[in-house]
Amino acid sequence: MNWQNAIITRIETLSPRVKSFFFRRPEPFSFRPGQHVLLRLTAPDGYRAQRSYSIASAPGLGTAEELELAIERFDDGEVSPFMHDVAQVEDEIEIGGPIGGHFNWSPEDGGPVLFIGGGSGVAPFMSMLRHRAAIVSQVPVVLVFSARLREDLLFFDELSKLAASGDGFSLMVALTREAGAHPFRAGRIDTEFIAGIVGAMKMPVRQVMICGSHPFVETAAEGTIAAGIDPAIIKTERYGATDVQAEVRRLAGALKR
Numbered sequence: 001m002n003w004q005n006a007i008i009t010r011i012e013t014l015s016p017r018v019k020s021f022f023f024r025r026p027e028p029f030s031f032r033p034g035q036h037v038l039l040r041l042t043a044p045d046g047y048r049a050q051r052s053y054s055i056a057s058a059p060g061l062g063t064a065e066e067l068e069l070a071i072e073r074f075d076d077g078e079v080s081p082f083m084h085d086v087a088q089v090e091d092e093i094e095i096g097g098p099i100g101g102h103f104n105w106s107p108e109d110g111g112p113v114l115f116i117g118g119g120s121g122v123a124p125f126m127s128m129l130r131h132r133a134a135i136v137s138q139v140p141v142v143l144v145f146s147a148r149l150r151e152d153l154l155f156f157d158e159l160s161k162l163a164a165s166g167d168g169f170s171l172m173v174a175l176t177r178e179a180g181a182h183p184f185r186a187g188r189i190d191t192e193f194i195a196g197i198v199g200a201m202k203m204p205v206r207q208v209m210i211c212g213s214h215p216f217v218e219t220a221a222e223g224t225i226a227a228g229i230d231p232a233i234i235k236t237e238r239y240g241a242t243d244v245q246a247e248v249r250r251l252a253g254a255l256k257r
């Protein structure tokens with residue numbers, strides 16, 4: 001693993017629970033849209049914690065200067081609360097990578113493609129869509145973005161502008177916990193919703209990519225398969241603990257009490 005101390009240059013609030021952190025790296029590296037990096041924190045007593053974060057920025061044409069990571073805060077977490085509450089501009093943070101050769105897509109891989117992102121799981125799709133826009137590609141892409149509330153729709157203005165440009169990119173939004181007056185789907189993504197989107201795509205979908213928490217990816221993948229998509233063309237990226245890991249944490253917490 002290639003580690004280096006990156007410097008935080010900017011911090012932007014994207015939603016009540018997500019902030020974007022921009023890093024300058026002494027040794028810039030090239031990456032594929034969809035790859036992630038590791039953030040490694042070391043306490044004064046030597047205790048270390050590291051977590052994966054998808055790169056949200058586009059790779060640029062060479063070795064991109066600035067790296068953007070969109071980090072969601074989990075109150076009971078180790079790394080994300082530190083980033084949200086303690087990390088500041090000019091701080092040095094250890095970054096390792098880039099990693100991940102599976103969950104990648106570039107316009108040269110072809111389309112049409114269907115991206116399905118839940119919450120901060122939209123991050124790798126931002127890298128892919130920003131890269132697609134930067135190289136003026138017209139490969140058809142649909143992004144289905146599921147969030148809890150309107151305020152949780154990360155990058156919404158940028159995504160709306162991309163969708164309005166008429167270059168073959170469409171955005172579909174589902175809000176799971178906001179039923180009021182809004183132009184989006186109210187409720188979770190289900191088979192019927194995915195089948196409708198796939199049916200409206202002019203050519204057969206070539207690739208489906210799903211990213212988000214474990215339960216979100218599970219549900220979206222099941223819905224996609226039930227909508228008639230061949231599982232062989234579905235790629236997934238799962239954030240957070242598996243059910244087993246979550247259960248171990250819960251039991252450890254109960255034992256402490």
Ligand SMILES: Cc1cc2nc3c(=O)[nH]c(=O)nc-3n(C[C@H](O)[C@H](O)[C@H](O)COP(=O)(O)OP(=O)(O)OC[C@H]3O[C@@H](n4cnc5c(N)ncnc54)[C@H](O)[C@@H]3O)c2cc1C
Pocket residue numbers: 036051052053054055069070071072073074076077078079080081120121123124212213214237238239240241246249
């Ligand atoms: C390849 C990959 C890319 C990732 N990219 C991103 C990214 O771009 N942005 C981002 O915010 N996170 C991303 N994650 C998740 C990230 O690595 C951490 O899991 C997350 O930041 C929580 O770390 P923590 O130390 O704060 O919490 P932890 O101490 O690891 O966990 C705290 C609690 O939160 C739960 N939890 C953690 N993450 C999630 C989640 N996503 N959904 C639901 N429950 C969760 C855990 O089960 C646990 O109960 C990615 C994960 C992977 C594997």
